[in-house]
Amino acid sequence: MRSFLDPSAQADVTSGQDSDQANPSRRMQGVSSAHFLKLIEERGATGFWTCDLMTGECTCSPGVSRIIGAETPQPFRMVDILERVHPEDRVLCEDLWPLTRSGVPVNRNFRIIRGDRTVRWIEFHSEVVLDAEQRPARAVGLLHDVTLQHEYRQTLDETLGRYRALVSSVATMEWRATASGEPIFSHGWTALTGQLESDVLRGSWVEAIHPEDRPAMVAAWEHAVATLTPYVINHRILQVNGEYDWFHSRAVPVLHKGGRSHEWLGMIVRHRDFGSPATHGGSNAGTLTAMQIRAARAMLQWTLEDLSRVSGVSVSSIRRIEAEGERATRANSLTAIRDAFEREGLAFSDGTAVSQRRRPPTRD
Template identity: 30%
Template sequence: MLDIARPNPPVLEAIRGFAEESLAAVAVLQGAALRLTYCNPAFSAAAGRPAEALWHLPLAEAFPALLAGGQVGRLGALLAGGRCHQTARLLSCGPPGRLWDIEISPLRGLEGGGLLVQLREAPERPPEVAEARYRTLVDSVALVVWSATPDGRLLFPGDWAALTGQPAAEAAGWGWLAALHPEDREPVRRQWGQALRTGALYSVEYRIARPEGGWRWTVARGVPLRDAAGEIREWVGTNTDIEDRRRAEAALRASEARFRTLAEAMPHLVWQTDARGEPEYVNARWQTVTGRSLAETRDGGWLAALHPEDAVPLAAAWGRALAEGGECDADLRILCVTGEYRWHRLCAAPVHDAAGVLRHWVGTCSDIDARHQAEARLRHALEAQDALVREAEHRIRNSLQLVASLLRLQAGRVTEPAAREALEAATVRVQAVAEAHRALQLGPDLRSLRLADMLRELAAGATTHHPGADIRVEAPAGLILDADRAIPLALILSELVATALRPGTSGEAGAGEGAGSVRLTARVAEDALLLEVSGPGSSPLSGVDKGLGATVIRALAKQVGAGLTSGRGAGGRVWVALRLGLGD
């Protein structure tokens, strides 16, 4: 019920919004007199009186029995202190004999302050049922159940004697302290005394004696039982075993101590983060090398210790590790207090507990600057060596070209046909070696070449001796040949091309376009490299097995393990093929 004659505070309107349909009895008490400024239908029904009869009455006037029981005074203290309070039962609210669970919370926004009261009827249970449930509960979790007088004198059952070996008569009063570990007695006495003075919950961990010797960790908890006036009638409590938990905690502390000792002794930068990746430990070496404290590494501050080129990729890699729960491994440069960047190897791994839950990340940064410097020097040396070898190859090719030119010049001055022919053949062979070296320079490295490059170089060289010749090359771009076999094969192919281009073949009529051409092809067939030179039907290739050229071809083919075959194909064209195993 609200006062509709004047505007109501927003807090009352909000309470009414949820309370009108609530099954719980809800009321608002306002001001020092604790006047009932609102109660919902459930509260009116519980009180057995209409809302109009309760509205704006002081609580003591509406329910005199609460005043006699001292409960009104305690509610006033709650209002003054602004604290939340909850008690198990409230008597004499409404019809006699009914029990209520009550929850009380302070309200702001009301003149003079206010309290929100919610009542829920507590079902009665026979005392023997409640006692049985109580005993079953405590027996399942506690080593011993105890009680104490309001002034703190403890009364132990026989379980205490069985647990500690101390007779019950000796444990009575304050004698039970003698069964505690000497180091724990005085702290426990002080905390128990504090609980007795304040009436607050008592909870303390201590060691008790074992009958067979030694000590056992327990946690003692006690709560005060109060009468209707709020006075403490007695204390009840339990001692629960926590030996396993204490052992586990001790083992964890020892493990952490070992980790810290190892981390501080290691010559690496060692760090640890929580499950989210937030730093929670860095060793002394990290701080010495980087000049950054643990606080300065948090909230992404560790990125400032990295080289700008490494910070972004490492942040991305670390983010993936956090998301996937996997390891993180990377090389990076760390800024040292000396102002220089040094290369480090970062290795980070997740740490899980026994249940498989990720708890921490542990990582190290190991100085590998010397290794990186050595690798850089090696790369520079290899690059210099490669440049030197390529320069040497270039000079070798130029020298061979010079020799070929001299031979060609000499051949032009010789009038004897046989001598001129020999010099021209020597020129072609020297030129073929130069072209193979040129292909090596164009290759991926100086130990191998692309076969298509070598065939094009041979064709270009042949046209210098036979201007206007139609030489066609066909080879896949990915075919690679090692240098050891490249030069002998270049000489063989050069001999065959030169033979195919001898006088008597040019201008020959053919069955179609290119019938008079010389073709130089390479392909892979049945796990072997097949190189073929073909020419028109009247080509001297049909007599390639005669003369010095034939001797050179057979000797070089034997050297590289190539098989030689020849024949006549479509359109009457003749061909000579070399078959070379790819695994040779």
């Protein structure tokens, strides 16, 4: 059995160059196809084979022997490949030879166990050459070691898996947008709001944002897109159950080299999962401490019942908040209490500060 690339095989190929002399467009002076095959084979990841479909006689290049870990001097048989297929992949290879003999081109990826007991991923590709009567006469093909590509793919899959696990443990949903701010992907939005993916793509997702929060949200997003700065905002979203709840949204631009924006990557986190109460417009508008609530009531001379009547939060809830702080209630209750105080002219800042922006109305 002669290899594709042994001297006698090259002589056969060279002898066919006489016909090429008549066609200058096909002639490459002093170079045969064997030279190109040898150049490819010397990279160590590719091998070529051919097989007479009538007699079963096969010939292979040295690259095939290197890939499958076979002894080069022994005659090459197609079974030399099939017998080395990894047990878990054999079901993928049962029809390789029957398909090839019937004239069907084959392209498969599977693992083999080499002679030295190492495992490699290979790509098996075959084509069939027909005889003068249009019957399959000879199969030609290649083996390509794609182990490195599979390692890269596995590393990428594991990296994406870790990313997905991290995001799903924190975020209610994730989303992506183009450099110009147009949404191109959302994972979890339909389950959260009931809107379809097509609604998101045509911009109807804004309708799920509370009307009072839309202007600030749109302004923040337009500013982030225009300046390539992180987008951070808090707003209410209409959920599939028909109720609004507070969410924390943030996104960052993913940049190409040179600073050109490629896309935006963002997530939305439910505020009670985020670990802090809801806020308006990206500020700390919803956050109140127990000390601030008590101080604000004292400044307005409000009883628990007064605050309950104005804010809509029950007396028992207010009493519990003042005793235990923000951990004792839902974010919307703190927001309602803060709104009630702010309508009376009070202002709050981080920490325990409470100030009076205007004189409160005189109480009867």
